[in-house]
Amino acid sequence: MTALAKILVEPRSIVLPGDVLAEGDDVEPSSIYIERVGKKLIATITGIVVVEDLGDKKRVSIIPLEGAYIPRPGDIVIGLVKDIGITHWEVDIASPYKGVLTVQEVLDRPFNPATDSLKKYLDVGDYIVAKVVAFDRARDPLLTIKGEGLGRISEGAIVEIKPSRVPRVIGRKGSMVNMLMKETGCSILVGQNGRILVKCPNKDLEEVVILSIKKIEAEAHTSGLTERVRAFIREERSRRGV
Amino acid sequence: MGGAAGEKPQLIHWEERDGEKIPVRHDGRLPDQLRPVRMEVGVLSNADGSALVEYGGTRVIAAVYGPREAVPRHIALPDRAVLRCRYHMAPFSTAERKTPAPTRREVELSKVIREALESVVITELFPRTTIDIYMEVLQSDGGTRTAAITAASLALADAGVAMRDLVAGVAVGKVDGVVVLDIDEIEDNYAEADMPVAIAPSIGKVVLLQLNGVLTRDEFREGMELARKGIETLYKLQKEALRRKYVEVKG
Numbered sequence: 001m002t003a004l005a006k007i008l009v010e011p012r013s014i015v016l017p018g019d020v021l022a023e024g025d026d027v028e029p030s031s032i033y034i035e036r037v038g039k040k041l042i043a044t045i046t047g048i049v050v051v052e053d054l055g056d057k058k059r060v061s062i063i064p065l066e067g068a069y070i071p072r073p074g075d076i077v078i079g080l081v082k083d084i085g086i087t088h089w090e091v092d093i094a095s096p097y098k099g100v101l102t103v104q105e106v107l108d109r110p111f112n113p114a115t116d117s118l119k120k121y122l123d124v125g126d127y128i129v130a131k132v133v134a135f136d137r138a139r140d141p142l143l144t145i146k147g148e149g150l151g152r153i154s155e156g157a158i159v160e161i162k163p164s165r166v167p168r169v170i171g172r173k174g175s176m177v178n179m180l181m182k183e184t185g186c187s188i189l190v191g192q193n194g195r196i197l198v199k200c201p202n203k204d205l206e207e208v209v210i211l212s213i214k215k216i217e218a219e220a221h222t223s224g225l226t227e228r229v230r231a232f233i234r235e236e237r238s239r240r241g242v
Numbered sequence: 243m244g245g246a247a248g249e250k251p252q253l254i255h256w257e258e259r260d261g262e263k264i265p266v267r268h269d270g271r272l273p274d275q276l277r278p279v280r281m282e283v284g285v286l287s288n289a290d291g292s293a294l295v296e297y298g299g300t301r302v303i304a305a306v307y308g309p310r311e312a313v314p315r316h317i318a319l320p321d322r323a324v325l326r327c328r329y330h331m332a333p334f335s336t337a338e339r340k341t342p343a344p345t346r347r348e349v350e351l352s353k354v355i356r357e358a359l360e361s362v363v364i365t366e367l368f369p370r371t372t373i374d375i376y377m378e379v380l381q382s383d384g385g386t387r388t389a390a391i392t393a394a395s396l397a398l399a400d401a402g403v404a405m406r407d408l409v410a411g412v413a414v415g416k417v418d419g420v421v422v423l424d425i426d427e428i429e430d431n432y433a434e435a436d437m438p439v440a441i442a443p444s445i446g447k448v449v450l451l452q453l454n455g456v457l458t459r460d461e462f463r464e465g466m467e468l469a470r471k472g473i474e475t476l477y478k479l480q481k482e483a484l485r486r487k488y489v490e491v492k493g
């Protein structure tokens with residue numbers, strides 16, 4: 001006989017470390033930011049709580065509002081080349097852990113460090129679109145630039161936001177980022193690490209996109225944001241005449 | 243803490259209220275009253291998380307950086323994050339200039355504050371990184387270490403570092419034979435005892451407990467009870483301060 005799950009917080013409300021989210025055996029946490037202490041589920045981070053009803057039990061998770069980017073295999077990130085080793089590059093991916101891009105993940109042929117230089121392919125200061133191949137916290141994340149849409153960035157602007165705001169910039173099933181692209185005609189690539197690549201036909205549109213992204217970052221925890229950002233873009237566009 | 247200098251002033255006055263004799267402190271507070279408290283989160287833009295906390299005349303700012311790459315690399319631990327704490331008093335924080343170099347007292351307080359925070363921060367989530375916490379006392383009027391812990395815990399929450407609970411601290415003391423909450427500088431200087439306490443209320447853990455001076459067992463229990471109630475109040479103010487950050491943007 002298990003006790004019925006008791007959810008002790010309003011769904012979609014802001015929770016803080018130490019807040020008791022729920023009590024009971026048939027509530028399962030689905031976030032690393034929830035701790036089970038006895039029968040209680042306790043939040044360990046500032047975020048928005050999401051409650052799902054799975055029929056016979058309930059699932060609770062937290063969307064963090066703050067926090068560093070922790071790489072996960074499969075993530076698309078935008079990195080900045082920081083250092084060149086003998087057969088690898090060290091890449092800053094706006095995370096506590098630095099990315100490692102080995103030469104095998106860049107070139108299709110064997111690489112001879114005696115006759116060839118890595119500098120020819122990627123230099124310090126280059127931005128790249130990369131994918132996280134492996135990361136287990138024991139070693140630094142491995143990156144690759146083999147794949148469609150990956151590689152060195154040669155044009156566009158990079159906007160940096162807090163990694164915790166990325167889900168909001170993307171929106172539910174990409175609704176926010178699709179709206180941004182449709183309203184401005186720019187192409188936007190959102191890296192999971194909080195760096196965003198914006199390519200626009202002209203400078204004015206680029207500014208509008210950057211301001212919109214900054215607005216989303218500042219108001220990430222509010223509701224009805226997509227429509228407000230749409231109105232913001234239209235207003236800015238008519239004001240600038242683009 | 244500074245010893246008594248000169249003649250000891252009268253710090254407790256016994257007043258008659260509703261036919262009862264009640265101890266009133268030099269600033270008009272009752273034994274179980276906190277000083278006016280102010281908390282603000284997100285006061286520094288360069289830090290990942292920050293907070294300003296005031297207990298009366300005591301004013302402490304805390305900044306958190308991290309989790310970030312451990313520098314120098316050899317201090318990193320393979321299974322968890324390293325917590326680094328610096329408690330420091332600004333040269334202008336006291337009536338007489340304090341030398342800016344860390345004193346023995348500051349080194350000790352940095353250590354006990356670090357240990358207090360280590361018991362709530364979930365360091366296993368961020369192996370091989372460091373979390374740096376800087377606490378700067380801008381103005382000192384007693385209870386700076388407890389204000390520093392309260393500020394540090396707010397700054398950690400603001401930075402998005404995973405914690406089992408927020409921590410709040412307050413000092414209790416025995417002044418003129420009366421056990422009082424949140425003692426200030428003057429009371430501390432002439433107190434028979436001074437006991438800083440920090441508690442993580444939701445998980446019911448005492449994370450810092452120091453005692454300077456002498457208390458009987460009963461006085462100790464009374465002091466702990468006062469501290470617990472005071473921390474309960476501070477804890478609510480901490481949560482309000484954190485929520486306020488998100489409500490303000492909305493409006």
